[in-house]
Amino acid sequence: MKLQVQRVCVSIGSTPILRDVNLDIASGEVVGLIGPNGSGKSTLLRTIYRSVRPTDGQVLLGDEDVWSLSARAAARRTAAVLQNSPTPPGLTVQEVAALGRTPHKGVFARETAEDHDIVVDALERTGMLGHADRIYGSLSGGEKQRVLLARALAQQPQLLVLDEPTNHLDIRARFELLELVHTLGVTTLAVLHDLDLAVRSCDRLVVLDRGKVVAVGPVLDALTPQVLSGVFGVTAETERHDDGVVRVTYGARPLARAG
Numbered sequence: 001m002k003l004q005v006q007r008v009c010v011s012i013g014s015t016p017i018l019r020d021v022n023l024d025i026a027s028g029e030v031v032g033l034i035g036p037n038g039s040g041k042s043t044l045l046r047t048i049y050r051s052v053r054p055t056d057g058q059v060l061l062g063d064e065d066v067w068s069l070s071a072r073a074a075a076r077r078t079a080a081v082l083q084n085s086p087t088p089p090g091l092t093v094q095e096v097a098a099l100g101r102t103p104h105k106g107v108f109a110r111e112t113a114e115d116h117d118i119v120v121d122a123l124e125r126t127g128m129l130g131h132a133d134r135i136y137g138s139l140s141g142g143e144k145q146r147v148l149l150a151r152a153l154a155q156q157p158q159l160l161v162l163d164e165p166t167n168h169l170d171i172r173a174r175f176e177l178l179e180l181v182h183t184l185g186v187t188t189l190a191v192l193h194d195l196d197l198a199v200r201s202c203d204r205l206v207v208l209d210r211g212k213v214v215a216v217g218p219v220l221d222a223l224t225p226q227v228l229s230g231v232f233g234v235t236a237e238t239e240r241h242d243d244g245v246v247r248v249t250y251g252a253r254p255l256a257r258a259g
């Protein structure tokens with residue numbers, strides 16, 4: 001399902017955090033959201049998964065304004081995988097993944113055979129089925145991250161919102177996770193700090209700087225040397241190599257900070 005962010009502004013007190021953000025994501029597209037610390041990436045995601053209401057503008061999923069939906073209707077459509085997502089203590093991996101079914105059936109409804117199959121499939125796809133009976137709290141950071149993705153898959157969302165989903169993952173697991181996301185065919189917006197991963201794994205990139213979109217497009221168009229120096233303060237180039245993979249090559253040291 002397509003996502004349209006239209007002229008979204010967020011201010012906290014008198015401080016503008018997002019300024020007139022516009023963004024279109026086509027159905028099934030995987031778009032990376034990148035930008036320096038504090039540029040507003042998480043805040044933009046929050047306006048999409050209904051945690052921070054825009055001061056102005058709107059967020060449309062399909063033709064519906066997500067802020068006009070009930071919280072439950074919105075949860076049936078959008079799944080978010082966040083840093084430090086709170087989970088009830090003492091649950092097993094399978095029970096955490098099964099929480100993804102809640103928006104479809106209510107908190108006290110029994111799990112159907114179909115729900116069970118969906119949860120098992122989600123755990124299998126994320127490589128966590130073998131840990132189904134483990135206590136979630138006992139897992140490593142990377143394993144927890146996979147279970148949170150399994151919970152999101154079990155939600156069968158139309159939009160997937162990921163905030164630094166690869167933070168705890170080793171290098172191979174990072175690529176595998178983004179590959180998995182691609183196979184889902186679900187419209188996805190992912191905050192990524194790892195630019196190498198972003199250029200290899202995303203259909204398009206959106207670059208935020210101080211609350212504004214400063215570049216958007218296919219990775220080589222969005223992440224130019226000018227953007228890399230102006231926004232991230234590094235000398236770097238992006239190039240598609242003979243093997244078809246886009247890589248970022250960094251200069252020896254960061255540029256001096258402006259101001």
Ligand SMILES: Nc1ncnc2c1ncn2[C@@H]1O[C@H](COP(=O)(O)OP(=O)(O)OP(=O)(O)O)[C@@H](O)[C@H]1O
Pocket residue numbers: 012017035036037038039040041042043044
């Ligand atoms: N509740 C809040 N109160 C005050 N300021 C806030 C609040 N939430 C966010 N901010 C500020 O808004 C700006 C954008 O924050 P946000 O978390 O969206 O940035 P980010 O790009 O996700 O950063 P990072 O890469 O460091 O995670 C930051 O300066 C942050 O301090």
